[in-house]
Amino acid sequence: MPGREDVARFPEIREPLLNTVSAFGKNKRIVPEPFDVSGVTDLSGAEEMPAIPDVSEVETVRHFTRLSRLNYGIDHGMYPLGSCTMKYNPKIAEAAAASLQSIHPADRNAMSPVLKYLNLLQKYLGDICGMDAVSLWPAAGAHGELTGMMVISRALQVRGETRGKVLIPDTAHGTNPASCVIGGFGTVNVPSGEEGFLTASILKEHLDGDVAALMITNPNTLGIFEREIREIADLLHENGSYLYMDGANLNAILGVARPGDMGVDCMHVNLHKTFGTPHGGGGPGSGPVLVKKELAPYLPLPVIDEDESGLFTLEYDRPLSIGMVHSCLGNVSVCIKALAYILSLGPHALPEVAKAACLNANYLKKKLSGLFELPYDTPTLHEFVLSDKKQKDDGVTALDIAKSLVDSGFHPPTVYFPLVVHGALMIEPTETEPLQELDRFVSAMEEIAGQSTYDPGNLHNAPHTSPVARVDETAAARNLILSWP
Numbered sequence: 236m237p238g239r240e241d242v243a244r245f246p247e248i249r250e251p252l253l254n255t256v257s258a259f260g261k262n263k264r265i266v267p268e269p270f271d272v273s274g275v276t277d278l279s280g281a282e283e284m285p286a287i288p289d290v291s292e293v294e295t296v297r298h299f300t301r302l303s304r305l306n307y308g309i310d311h312g313m314y315p316l317g318s319c320t321m322k323y324n325p326k327i328a329e330a331a332a333a334s335l336q337s338i339h340p341a342d343r344n345a346m347s348p349v350l351k352y353l354n355l356l357q358k359y360l361g362d363i364c365g366m367d368a369v370s371l372w373p374a375a376g377a378h379g380e381l382t383g384m385m386v387i388s389r390a391l392q393v394r395g396e397t398r399g400k401v402l403i404p405d406t407a408h409g410t411n412p413a414s415c416v417i418g419g420f421g422t423v424n425v426p427s428g429e430e431g432f433l434t435a436s437i438l439k440e441h442l443d444g445d446v447a448a449l450m451i452t453n454p455n456t457l458g459i460f461e462r463e464i465r466e467i468a469d470l471l472h473e474n475g476s477y478l479y480m481d482g483a484n485l486n487a488i489l490g491v492a493r494p495g496d497m498g499v500d501c502m503h504v505n506l507h508k509t510f511g512t513p514h515g516g517g518g519p520g521s522g523p524v525l526v527k528k529e530l531a532p533y534l535p536l537p538v539i540d541e542d543e544s545g546l547f548t549l550e551y552d553r554p555l556s557i558g559m560v561h562s563c564l565g566n567v568s569v570c571i572k573a574l575a576y577i578l579s580l581g582p583h584a585l586p587e588v589a590k591a592a593c594l595n596a597n598y599l600k601k602k603l604s605g606l607f608e609l610p611y612d613t614p615t616l617h618e619f620v621l622s623d624k625k626q627k628d629d630g631v632t633a634l635d636i637a638k639s640l641v642d643s644g645f646h647p648p649t650v651y652f653p654l655v656v657h658g659a660l661m662i663e664p665t666e667t668e669p670l671q672e673l674d675r676f677v678s679a680m681e682e683i684a685g686q687s688t689y690d691p692g693n694l695h696n697a698p699h700t701s702p703v704a705r706v707d708e709t710a711a712a713r714n715l716i717l718s719w720p
């Protein structure tokens with residue numbers, strides 16, 4: 236519970252739930268006569284009335300405004316959460332998605348333009364990635380990985396083969412092994428080379444007739460481009476195995492290099508990272524899966540089709556498909572926002588996204604690598620990983636550094652990931668941060684590096700200026716209390 240000091244600084248922290256201020260008839264108080272909404276929702280036939288709070292407009296607006304002051308988001312400031320690509324989400328995309336929200340999915344004619352837009356998005360994603368067919372339905376990156384594994388499993392089944400394992404480099408995100416296991420495969424952790432990327436010779440040592448696929452992230456979570464990817468693809472294909480690419484880091488190569496040209500057979504992209512749609516607390520995600528021609532028959536149902544009259548419809552007659560992976564049309568509004576993002580940039584500006592993301596990350600890396608240890612000296616793209624090794628001697632950890640950034644008005648970077656770096660701080664500024672914000676971040680990190688020698692105690696207790704002080708994260712994870720007292 237918040238302490239007295241917390242409440243003094245942030246009175247919003249005591250914000251009551253709306254149903255505790257609810258009273259009969261309050262919601263009608265400021266609704267003018269012509270817009271009386273009392274009959275709009277007739278729930279008289281319902282067995283049990285939902286407990287919708289009866290509150291006035293002013294109470295509702297103030298409630299959510301106060302709550303928003305307790306939060307930190309990308310509209311607030313830089314959010315350098317490595318691997319998550321927390322870029323600014325242009326508002327024009329929200330307007331595009333909102334313009335379609337009144338269409339009912341059961342109305343075939345009204346849905347046709349929506350399907351046309353989704354079809355267009357599939358085409359653009361295929362072109363951008365150099366892949367032949369796309370399914371937009373998976374709801375997030377991890378769901379895309381699982382869908383990809385199901386597609387590969389079905390392909391092996393059709394080939395009449397049983398292969399039991401997927402190779403995964405040690406830099407991988409935790410969802411990678413989880414998705415493979417849920418998809419029915421065992422996993423083998425493959426070490427990266429000394430320079431922080433997987434080499435063809437290391438891969439060779441792990442290849443045998445039981446390898447269904449390699450699941451690799453490119454660039455990987457150290458921000459390093461997997462430069463032997465072409466040889467790796469050839470080795471896998473000679474072995475009858477597939478190359479799956481986790482495209483969560485596509486932001487780094489968007490419009491500059493295409494996974495399909497690297498020999499990738501199957502991949503997913505995160506619309507909520509690369510294609511500028513909100514995520515985290517800001518909205519649901521979307522993890523479209525892309526495949527080469529050979530795997531197209533196994534993609535999820537339904538498939539978007541255009542009939543002779545130009546009407547777009549949904550096709551379910553695909554006997555080899557893995558079936559449905561999401562209800563209706565996936566997270567359709569996320570897809571529309573991603574399409575708006577692509578169209579608003581156009582083919583000339585898309586590569587600028589990747590170039591600016593890499594420039595921003597390398598600017599920060601150059602400025603910070605004298606103050607903090609840089610565990611891998613290999614050139615990096617859109618993100619980089621520092622460690623707390625230099626500060627550790629003064630008893631200051633990656634967690635202390637991350638929490639102190641909150642006091643400087645930043646969201647912390649990703650910490651303790653990837654696992655190959657002890658005390659990792661993974662920083663991804665993204666292309667949407669202006670130079671002034673990057674410099675403000677550098678100053679904050681310089682101040683923290685200085686404090687770690689003369690006032691480490693201050694860092695141990697950080698943050699000092701946020702609505703909630705340092706929480707016991709282990710207790711919070713192990714002792715979940717999901718209801719408000």
Ligand SMILES: Cc1ncc(COP(=O)(O)O)c(C=O)c1O
Pocket residue numbers: 318319375376377378408410411452456481483484505520522
């Ligand atoms: C490299 C990588 N792969 C996969 C994922 C999983 O994506 P999602 O969170 O959309 O399920 C993430 C998410 O942070 C990631 O960074």
